[in-house]
Amino acid sequence: MDDNKRKVLEEEVRAQADRSIETLYSYLRLKTVSAQNLAIPETVNFVSELLNSLGAEVKVLDDLGGNPIIYGFLPAGEKGNASKTLLFYDHYDVQPPDPLDEWNSDPFEPYLKDGILYARGTADNKGTLMQRLAAIKALENTSGLPCNIKFLIEGEEEVGSPSIAAYLEKYADLFKADACIWEFGNKDAAERVSLFAGIKGSAYYEFSTKSAIIDIHSSLAAVIDNPAWRLVQALASMKNQNNDITVEGFFDEIEEPDEALIKTVRAVPFNDEALKKSFGLTRPFITEARGEVPQDALMLQPTLTICGMVSGYIGEGAKTVLPKEAKVKIDCRMVPGQTGEHLLACFKRHLARHGFSDVKVEMIESQRAFRSDINDPFLKLVKKTAEEAYQSEAVLYPNSAGTGPMYVFDKYLHLPIVSTGVGWAESKAHAPNESIRMKDYVDGSLHMAYLLTEFAAQ
Amino acid sequence: MDDNKRKVLEEEVRAQADRSIETLYSYLRLKTVSAQNLAIPETVNFVSELLNSLGAEVKVLDDLGGNPIIYGFLPAGEKGNASKTLLFYDHYDVQPPDPLDEWNSDPFEPYLKDGILYARGTADNKGTLMQRLAAIKALENTSGLPCNIKFLIEGEEEVGSPSIAAYLEKYADLFKADACIWEFGNKDAAERVSLFAGIKGSAYYEFSTKSAIIDIHSSLAAVIDNPAWRLVQALASMKNQNNDITVEGFFDEIEEPDEALIKTVRAVPFNDEALKKSFGLTRPFITEARGEVPQDALMLQPTLTICGMVSGYIGEGAKTVLPKEAKVKIDCRMVPGQTGEHLLACFKRHLARHGFSDVKVEMIESQRAFRSDINDPFLKLVKKTAEEAYQSEAVLYPNSAGTGPMYVFDKYLHLPIVSTGVGWAESKAHAPNESIRMKDYVDGSLHMAYLLTEFAAQ
Known part of the structure; x- marks a missing residue:
């Protein structure tokens, strides 16, 4: 991508990201709490319409039970590479807002203050999906889509994704892709972009x-x-x-980790002071008492x-x-x-x-747990484009300490997966006063536009 | 007491016990839940009036805080022994009725069916107090009171008697007596009368x-x-x-138990089958696994x-x-x-x-725990008169496995204490559907009349 094209794209992404905020507000107002089975049909319609409005082919899959899974497909543009397909995994459900009395504003009424947007689902993961759609819109409006794009947007992530394996098994051909961008990620307390190439089970x-x-x-x-x-x-x-x-x-x-993996694991930062402060910890870390490396414990044990x-x-x-x-x-x-x-x-x-x-x-x-092959070039590409878009260091974690249904994606689709998202160090996903920063929202959108472009050329 | 006098007394006790039921109903309707600070003044008035109506001198002590303690005094009759004084310890408060949905009738509306009276406080201990007052009334109506009688009726037993030590210390002279009858007791599953000469702390x-x-x-x-x-x-x-x-x-x-105590402890029955059935126990008794005597565990450990x-x-x-x-x-x-x-x-x-x-x-x-001297003749007298009144075996437990403020009674009044009351094996004190049997109510009243008569002559 030459500098001029890059500049045009950047401007358009910023414009689209700004324009998408109003739609994001409407999305956040839907109280899609899967644990309480709230607002599922409305949200499925809302998200399907979002994809439709980009020109996507949309299928609402519900033949295997559970909350519907939304499939979306956008083909590469005329100048794009139709032999490459990127799959986005997102979810339209959110955590319950409890305890309600610890929120400073209504969890289902977006509240913007000092560049920070508060609402349930901002970080996890409604904001992240909207950020991705803004990038796609900007690509459509400029040089066209550089590759095929697929979506798998489920509605049971917050209750452990009980239905997804069955759908992936049955619809493996439909969701076939070359790589997958997962649903979560954040900037850490030192403003580094955290990317995750796996999860724990x-x-x-x-x-x-x-x-x-x-x-x-x-x-x-x-x-x-x-x-x-x-x-x-x-x-x-x-x-x-x-x-x-x-x-x-x-x-x-x-599975015994190899030398390369251990080295990568130990190279990621461990924000001990940030953790201590954030949670008011009164005791030393377990790993301190055991003489162990905290990164090993978080990622390998x-x-x-x-x-x-x-x-x-x-x-x-x-x-x-x-x-x-x-x-x-x-x-x-x-x-x-x-x-x-x-x-x-x-x-x-x-x-x-x-x-x-x-x-x-x-x-x-x-x-089950999953970890992408740390030598896969897709991982490096996600990291490189993140550093370009955010203009700050990005850290690739071989896997997150958290969990999600990555294992079954790999089982049926066999592809590298990297997770990235709109969160920041104080996003408080799953907790009261969940929030994102609007600057991260725009930068992350740019990251997706750069990634799609370079992925198509890889 | 000759047979004729005994017969006259027995008839009068049975008549007075029957007559007292209506008053017992009124007493049970008062929702005197000390844990929730309910109905304390009304109940203090009610109990004071009960004692007044027997001709007692009554003092309501409240100068040291906590719920008032009611003092009552009835002197020996003309033919009685004014040198002997028996103290009754009772309490006018009851346990909370929760869980309410497990009651088969209103806990504060007495319900009589098949000779069993259901209400909160029937067994613990409103029924027991009324039973004692009926015996006293019968003695007054026949040969007169055989000795002095004192009452200490407190309103915080169900919340651990936090105030009683201070009152006993200050009013030790007022409550001075030669022996004390405590507030609880029951017939066991084999219809033996259980008497307790102490408590655990x-x-x-x-x-x-x-x-x-x-x-x-x-x-x-x-x-x-x-x-x-x-x-x-x-x-x-x-x-x-x-x-x-x-x-x-x-x-x-x-304090190391002596041979005599150990022997007495091991002589009391252990109703293992009744316990297993009553609570639906799924595991062997701890003492079985440890090769220990359950009576030792209940009373000495x-x-x-x-x-x-x-x-x-x-x-x-x-x-x-x-x-x-x-x-x-x-x-x-x-x-x-x-x-x-x-x-x-x-x-x-x-x-x-x-x-x-x-x-x-x-x-x-x-x-703290307390155990009366097991050689004290008062203990034997309570057992003997119980067997006469109930016409069934009585078992004297050196101490109960439960708790109460006996220790401070002994500390300030120095007297033997035996606990007896109106309960049966299924009384469910502290639980839903608390109850007493009317036959036990009358027999226990007779026990008190016999005991007072023989205690005066001892």
């Missing part, structure tokens, strides 16, 4: 034990076994005070996390009760190779071996 | 640890320490899988019980959150010699020694 379990049909007067704890103590002992047998996971077989399936725990009386003051049952919710962030089913089998065997056959474990959901 | 603690100011996305659990895991590990260090309490110093203060535990997400389904804090509520049932303050110091030292200085512990309340 996640498997979610509920452990429970029940000893009686009703809560019992605690005086009888002298003779009656306490399910809360049982669960505490069972949990303590699974992870020790040094944070070593002690479940036999837990690490068995892990699985976790075993208590997400929630409940038993007996949890109100104010004293109630002398012996609980009838105890429950704990456990999340495992998995690395490539691991499966939720194997971990479930490990837990069951561990509980039986350690005398906790009364503790039941059930898998609620699971998604 | 209870100390209630909250342990908590906090690592962050907000809940965090669980992907960061790879590096950020989890307060729920911290608390699990801290708890597991305090009690092992075999239910051994491993807190150093926990058993230090315990302290407990360390998780009453409640909470951290993070406790709703349905999955939320992948790293909790900001974790809390647990712990109840220790103590035996004579132990103090809540010593245990608090043990917990603090234990946590510090085991690397859990981030876990805070706070004592919410504590009451």
Whole structure:
């Protein structure tokens, strides 16, 4: 792309990005909370119309159950490369806005202040989709689309994408592409653009034990076994005070990282001070106590996390009760190779071996990890074009510490995936006062325009 | 007492007990929930009037704060023994009725069916007080009161009797007596009358640890320490899988039981099948696994019980959150010699020694244990008269596994104490559908009449 063409494109992207804000506002006003099954048909119509207005062929896929998946296709322009196809993965659903009283403005009424736009879904991921569409519009208005573009926009990402695998399997030909741009990303506290070439998997379990049909007067704890103590002992047998996971077989399936991967992982920044400040952390990082590299832990090692725990009386003051049952919710962030089913089998065997056959474990959901080949040229291209568009350093993470359905995209479509998006360090996705910065919105749009252009030429 | 006098008394007690039911209904309709500070003044008036109507001298003590304590005094009749005084300890407050939807009738509208009277407070302890007053009325109507009678009726028993020690200390002379009849008791599943010559103490603690100011996305659990895991590990260090309490110093203060006490303890029945059935227990008794005598555990050994535990997400389904804090509520049932303050110091030292200085512990309340001298003739007298009145076996427990403010009664009044009351095996004190059987109500009233008569002659 010569400097002149680049300048024309940049101006048009900025204009289109500005123009798209009003449409973004309308999109954000739709309360598409998938966990509560809200506003799904309206949002599907809204997004289909957005794609239609760009001239896309649109299919609303709903024959396999779940919230509809929107397919969109835009062919390369006359001067474009019709042999290359880029797939965008986005989702039209958002997280619930709770706790409502911690929002400074209505979560479903966009509020712009000092260049920051607040609303549920701004960062995750309605803003990111709109940013992409603005880039495409700008390309259409200038030199035409440089390659084919496909969209897969689902409506269950915030509830673990339970239906997507079935659709990808059935419609693998429809969604076929050469590379995929994923739905999330952000600038970090040091204004570096964070890009992710993979994700961790996640498997979610509920452990429970029940000893009686009703809560019992605690005086009888002298003779009656306490399910809360049982669960505490069972949990303590699974992870020790040094944070070593002690479940036999837990690490068995892990694909050993090679030297190149370890090097790339350790090269990404770890924003320890930003994390400490952002969450008001009172304890040292686990990795500090263990003498480990935090980047290794975030990208190459699985976790075993208590997400929630409940038993007996949890109100104010004293109630002398012996609980009838105890429950704990456990999340495992998995690395490539691991499966939720194997971990479930490990837990069951561990509980039986350690005398906790009364503790039941059930898998609620699971998604496998995925990591693109770090030598794939697409990864380098995403990074290079990001640095050009944002005019700041970009960091390519071999994988994010978070989760998404990348594994099934690779399974059925076999393609490199990089995730990027409109977020910033304080975007608070999933939390109150979610926001994006309008400057990032425009720069990210430019990134997509540059990427599409160079991807077509690659 | 000759047979004729005994017969006259029995008939009059039965008549007075029947006649008192209507007044009991009015008493039960008062919603005297001390935890919610409900209906306190009305109930104090109601109870004062009850005592007045028997001719008692009544004082409402409220100069030291808390809900008023009602003092009542009835002198021995002309033919009675004015050198002996029996003190009745009762309370006019009741437990909250929650959970309301588990009641089969209105908890504050007495409902009689098949000889069983349902309402909050029937067993604990409004029914028991009325039963005692009916006995006194019958004695007044026949041969006159055989001894002096005093009452201490408090209104904070269900919230741990926080004010009673101060009143007992200040008014020790006023409440001076030779023996005390306590507020609770029941017939067991085998229709034996259970009498209690002591109670365990209870100390209630909250342990908590906090690592962050907000809940965090669980992907960061790879590096950020989890307060729920911290608390699990801290708890597991305090009690092992075999239910051994491993807190150093926990058993230090315990008064060693002598041979006679151990023998008495082991002689009381342990209704294992009734307990299993009543609570639907799915696990063996702790004592079974430990090869211990359940009676020892219930009466001679302290407990360390998780009453409640909470951290993070406790709703349905999955939320992948790293909790900001974790809390647990712990109840220790103590035996004579132990103090809540010593245990608090043990917990603090234990946590510090085991690397859990981030876990805070706070004592919410504590009451010491008390056990009457098991050789005191008063104990034998209560048992003997119970067997005569109920025409069934009575069992004297050296102490109950439950708790009450007996320790401070002994501290300031120095007297033997036995607890007896109107309950049966299915009374469900503190639970929905609390009830008493009318036959027990009348038999227990007769027990009090016999006891007062023989106590005066002892």
